[in-house]
Amino acid sequence: xxxxxxxxxxxxxxxxxxxxxxxxxxxxxxxxxxxxxxxxxxxxxxxxxxxxxxxxxxxxxxxxxxxxxxxxxxxxxxxxxxxxxxxxxxxxxxxxxxxxxxxxxxxxxxxxxxxxxxxxxxxxxxxxxxxxxxxxxxxxxxxxxxxxxxxxxxxxxxxxxxxxxxxxxxxxxxxxxxxxxxxxxxxxxxxxxxxxxxxxxxxxxxxxxxxxxxxxxxxxxxxxxxxxxxxxxxxxxxxxxxxxxxxxxxxxxxxxxxxxxxxxxxxxxxxxxxxxxxxxxxxxxxxxxxxxxxxxxxxxxxxxxxxxxxxxxxxxxxxxxxxxxxxxxxx
Numbered sequence: 001x002x003x004x005x006x007x008x009x010x011x012x013x014x015x016x017x018x019x020x021x022x023x024x025x026x027x028x029x030x031x032x033x034x035x036x037x038x039x040x041x042x043x044x045x046x047x048x049x050x051x052x053x054x055x056x057x058x059x060x061x062x063x064x065x066x067x068x069x070x071x072x073x074x075x076x077x078x079x080x081x082x083x084x085x086x087x088x089x090x091x092x093x094x095x096x097x098x099x100x101x102x103x104x105x106x107x108x109x110x111x112x113x114x115x116x117x118x119x120x121x122x123x124x125x126x127x128x129x130x131x132x133x134x135x136x137x138x139x140x141x142x143x144x145x146x147x148x149x150x151x152x153x154x155x156x157x158x159x160x161x162x163x164x165x166x167x168x169x170x171x172x173x174x175x176x177x178x179x180x181x182x183x184x185x186x187x188x189x190x191x192x193x194x195x196x197x198x199x200x201x202x203x204x205x206x207x208x209x210x211x212x213x214x215x216x217x218x219x220x221x222x223x224x225x226x227x228x229x230x231x232x233x234x235x236x237x238x239x240x241x242x243x244x245x246x247x248x249x250x251x252x253x254x255x256x257x258x259x260x261x262x263x264x265x266x267x268x269x270x271x272x273x274x275x276x277x278x279x280x281x282x283x284x285x286x287x288x289x290x291x292x293x294x295x296x297x298x299x300x301x302x303x304x305x306x307x308x309x310x311x312x313x314x315x316x317x318x319x320x321x322x323x324x325x326x327x328x329x330x331x
Contacts, residue, residue, distance in 0.1 A: 004296045006278060008080075008203050009176040010155030011124060015080050017272055018292055019052035019205060020045040021280035025067055026060025035067055037285055042071035044286040046079060048293060054179075054205060054280050056084035056129055057110060057117075058098065058327075065117035073119050081118055082125035082177070082205065084159060085110035086132055086140070087327055098327040102132035104143035111147050125177055127157035131165050134330045141172035148173070157205070160326070163196045175202050181322050182206035182271055184215060184252065184308065185236065185245065188321050194275050202276075208322065209271040209279040210264060211236070214245060217253050217263035221246060235320050248315035255304060265294035270308065273299050 005014035025038040042053065053072075055064045065083060072079055088101035114123060126147070128140060147153050157177030158166060166175055178197050180189035186208060197204045210216055212231055221243060225232040236245050249263070256266035268279045272295065283289050300308070312319070 004272075006203050006276060008125065008155055009174065009201065011080060011176075013051075013078065013080070015052040015278065016050050017278050018050055018268065018295055019054050019082070019278050019280050020050050020289075021207065021282035022053060022055045022064045022068060023059045024282055024284040025055075026058075026064030034284065035070075038067045039071040039074065040286045041283050041289060042068065043075050044289045045281075045283070045292075046075060046077050048289055050281070050289075050292065051078055052080045052082065052278065054082045054207075055118075056087075057114060058084075058087045058089070058129065061089060061096075062113065062117055065114055069117050069119040080124045081120065082127065082157070083114050083118065083123055084127045084129040085114070086128040086130060088330070099330045100130050100132040100134070100327055101330050102128055102135045102140040104139055107140060107143045108147065111152055115152065122151060123153050125155045125157055126153040127159050127177065127179055128161070130160045130327055131158075131162075132330065137165055137168040138172045141169045145173040157202075159205075159207075163192060166196065166200075170200070175200065177205050178202050179205040179207055181208045182274065182277070183209045183211045184267055184270055184312070185211050185248075185316060185319060186321055187319060190274060194277070198275055204275070204277045205280060206271050206274075206277050207280045208282075209268050210282065211267075212282075215249065215252070215263060215267040217249060219246065219249070230325070233324060234322070235324070241320075244315045248311050251311045251315075252308070255307065259298070261294055261298075262291050265291055266300075268295045269298065270300055270305075273305075 004017045006017055007014045053068055055068050057065060085107055086102040088099055090097040144156050155176035156173055158175055159179035178193055180193045182189050231237045253263045256263045271277055271279045281292055
């Protein structure tokens, strides 16, 4: 059972340092939903000791939140739910367009919608998914603080914000969590967001610690992705660069084996060793939660950390951040 925990400001109970990420459960950009399997996956995560579930409305346009709500309603639990807001979308189902939207009225509507889908009276952690530069950050923060004062939110967070943007937010409302990308291949936020989180007593919810499956150890040069899979447009998964990443994965796998750990556990442990960090473990099948407890009870040595850096320098000296995932600004 997962026992390693962190305390998030505004919450009564500590949360597990591995959270269940539910982007794939929403189905959109992941080949479609499988709700019964998704519910079993959430239950398996709870049984493994994971008590933090991370979701968002844009994960299947409300579908991921609905599945999370159903799963938690069907099983006694002590789960903490983190969701997001600030991404809007056009009405048509075919060729749907996303755009950033953190206007106060939109924020209030999203919170009400999330409460309904999740079947709760209060959202534990409410995050702005991406900064909306068309809306003053202090206006968005002020509306979120109002909703918190009304008892509809316990803790506030931001995702994909810069330190400068967070400074503006914090002038109006406290930031309990910060959610940036962080994994062995995507490390930019290690030098910017992590120091900021430590300075301001915020907990980092690191998304993509397995780099969208690249660090699962199950991909090969023959692995291909359908057009509706977001990895089809990720430069890391396109040859010849894909082969360089796979070569690094092979060496990471050897390092993990020397510790009698899976590559998944090794990759997430590297993330947790960065500081006050919770790693999001994405899954959509119950068996994908297996092995999560191998993350706990150990850390990488300094020699191992240096070897990781050397492997990256040799195979992928020019890292590619997941900026391609950013939704466009509102027109």
